[in-house]
Amino acid sequence: MATQRIVGAQSEGPVEEAVSLSLRPQRLADYVGQPRLIEKLTIALDAVRARREPMDHVLLHGPPGLGKTTLATIIAHEMGANLVTTSGPALTRPTDLVGTLTRLGEGDVLFIDEIHRLPVIVEEYIYPAMEDYKIDFTLDQGMHAKAITLPIKPFTLIGATTRAGLLSGPMRSRFGIVHSLEFYDETDLLKILTRSADLMGMTARGGTSMTDGLQTMARRSRGTPRIANRLLRRVRDFAQVRSDGRVDPDVVEGALQLEGVDKLGLDELDRKYLRVIGTVYEGGPVGLEAIAATLSEDAATLEELVEPFLLQIGFLARTRRGRALTARGAQHIGVTLAQQPDENLFNG
CATH class of the missing domain: 1.10.8.60 (Helicase, Ruva Protein; domain 3)
Structure with a gap:
């Protein structure tokens, strides 16, 4: 079970999403931030509305909490279309995808969150749907197998992912607009x-x-x-x-x-993480599994929820031998490092 944190960017679930819905802008003109992406979308939406065509498929990637779902809602609203929302883990079988696609009306927007988690067999079915607005599937098996092509109405797929590197090349290439969301100032x-x-x-x-x-x-x-x-x-x-x-x-x-949120936005788990490296392991480098065991936390939780921000603000270094505090990170928790991590060990 993931640790619930007020400064964690992951959604806390349906209750938070319901509250957030009332705060989300409905128009591009009201959206704050991501100026390059907003300019791209404005041009694309103006063009397709003039031609009365569905918009190109859109892939949005970046850390959680930056507005991918909000942008999908805005795009659907700007196009005057219905928004159908699902997620990669929810589409476990080809029939799940077929059922979703056949219910779409012309020009509707299908939003798939965590699209990198689509099973491979489902991903193969979505290719012809994205390119030719049709689904090719097979009934029965062996000598009784029968191939059927089912047309679907033109639609726009918006995919969102926090792990763009896990998307296959064929899937990524089928999106007309691909953009990485950036942190806000x-x-x-x-x-x-x-x-x-x-x-x-x-x-x-x-x-x-x-x-x-x-x-x-x-x-x-x-x-x-x-x-x-x-x-x-x-x-x-x-x-x-x-x-x-x-x-x-x-x-x-x-x-x-x-x-427990300090002046830099760190919470107690962030500070515990830094203190373990700084005091127990004398500034590092130390392996992630050792840190997790000392904190009684899951290593994946630390890697996904804690480390990104500490890396972003320069408090943590990932080296070939493990994690190490930087001078700034040590200063923040009041620890004096015996030696600085060797920059030649950094793996980025």
Whole structure:
């Protein structure tokens, strides 16, 4: 079971998704961030609307929480089409895919999350659907086998993945628009938080502005809108109980301290991870399995949920001999390294 963390970018499940739905923009004009991608999509949507054709298939890849599902919703809304949502793990058999595709109306948008987890046999069935709007499948086996071609209505497939490297070449080549989502800067996160706070009806304490508090949240959101909105909801709850629902910088600081989120957006698991390397293993290098055993955590959890951000901010180095603290990482937790990790050991 994955560790639930307020600063974890993964979705916490249907309840969070339902709450987030009310905060998602419905138009490209309201979307904040990812300017290159938004320009691409604006041009593509204007062109296909003029020709009255389905849009090219779109592949969005990048870390979780950056807005892939939101963009799929916006594209469907801009095209005036229905959005059908599923995921790679849910399509376990070709019949699952056939059932989904045959129910699509003309111009509908099919969104497949975690598309890299499509089984190979299902992936083979989706190729002719993407290229020629048809499904080729076989009934029965052996001498009674019979090939059937089933036409389907033109549609747009939007695939989302956090592991683009696991997609096969044939699958990737069938997308007309492929784009990697980038982490957001503080300015864009502040705009997102300001909009969300307004939609949630949050107000500032008399004589103060919420901008400073929202800026604090933006700075600690690890470049991820999902985390920013999650922090905002926790601050709203804290403000409701401790300050009659009104927000100021002290309220924000109190709420984030209660959640264990420090000035850089690290939580207690991040800090424990760094302290284990810095104190138990004297700064490293040390293998991931050893760190996981010391923390009583799953190694995959640490690799997927903890390490990416620590690598991004330069607190952690991956070397050929294992993980090692950088000077910045050691300074943050107040540890003096006996020696710096040899840069020649870095594997990137």
